[in-house]
Amino acid sequence: MSQLWLALQAGAQVLFAALLLGAGLPAIFALGMRSLAYGAGGTAEVAVESKPRPVGKVLAAVCFGVVVVAILLGISWIVGTGMGYSLVFDHLIPTFRKK
């Protein structure tokens, strides 16, 4: 019975973190797509055709940037952990530190 409880605890942790990353990042990506379509105007949107709006492209770049940075950090963190380093944030700058 304790095994079931432990598994549920671990599962809840996985669910929470995976929701944050596995649904959160796609959500930001979707926001980026929405902004990109807003920026492109014309046939990119379902609504009546409109002129291109540059602000949309900027917003899109920000969203895609966030996603790419998150993924790159994720990969370096996994690889770093495998090599015995841990990724720490020194004043928001990611750096590797030997364990």
Place this chain on the structure above:
Amino acid sequence: MIVLGMVILTSLAFDFTNGFHDTANAMATSIATGALKPKAAVALSAVLNLIGAFLSVQVALTVTNSVIRIQDSTGAPNPQLTANGGSALLLIVLAGLVGAIIWNLLTWLLGLPSSSSHALFGGLIGATIAGLGFSAVKWVGTDTKLDGVVGKVILPAVLSPVIASVVAMTGTWIIYKVTKKVAEKFRNDGFRWGQIGSASLISLAHGMNDAQKTMGIITLALIASGNWTDLHAVPLWVKAACATAIALGTFIGGWRIIRTLGKGLVEIDSPQGLAADSASAATIIVSSHLGFALSTTHVATGSIIGTGLGRKGAQVRWAVALRMLVAWLITLPSAGLVAALAWAVGHFIGGLAGAIVIFAILIGCAGFVFWHSRKNPVGHHNVTDEWETSAGDVLQVPVVPVESAKEAVR
């Protein structure tokens, strides 16, 4: 020495089947939505598996410890199994691998995405029961640690597809909500790029997770036979051989399984593909960090079902899902049974001859499955053909709109 050679070859063969059995987990959705051409997809996945396998530096030599007792906690094999050049241990490992490979090949023939890690654990458990009895299997963990067959294999297998499908369902729902006003073609083109990215992450994580199981087993065999002594490192050639085997397997592409996962379960669009792949990647990576052992196959399948549930009007072919579920349930005992038989054959013939006979049986079975598969080949040319729905394949999914569900809760 010859037996050791056969164990190594069989391990690499398992790694190879592991590769093509699991190509679908990463690439099925990208191929199905046309984000990547089939051949490009398997090539990309193969390269990333290769890189991932080399990056898995912290290889656990204790891979068998979670289910059976043939090693101590440092990774050293039990002394009573290492006598006579480790022949007792080598026979258990060889029989276990034979069971795992035969099961992987059979499920591939049927196009069923069963878990390669379950096949491996099942094989090892079966061979151990046959060789050392029930008490040599670690069934449950302690009160404080998730361990044993129940804690490391069965419970994660039940929970992980559920977790992945919840994540994928949530992601899918958000994506369609956010991009409602974006024209369909514009949206699908954009999401294809995201999909390639998230599928790549799964491939990388797969190479890191799965190749190291084989590395651990080969190194265990080397230690048991007295050819390696370091308990903290894997010989470089073992790492290179395993990485190559899994990458080659991936490159061959398990087209039958790709077809089932990509086309059979749910008809998916690229936003759903992105949601499913991101959910899989996140679940696999997070849980391997937290030490929650799971199978990439269960996660990928759960994600794809979840993405079907998260989109209004999408259908999940529950009959196909049910067939997979049955395959999952019987993977562990079936691989175990084959392995136990292989052990018995090897043991009663005895010595070198026994090992050679089971090795020959494996080659025979592999040849038979391959010959059988030629009758209706599935390859990159027909992998995305329309899924011919057989009667009973489709059951309408009761999709509850979220608003009305909320109201029902109130």
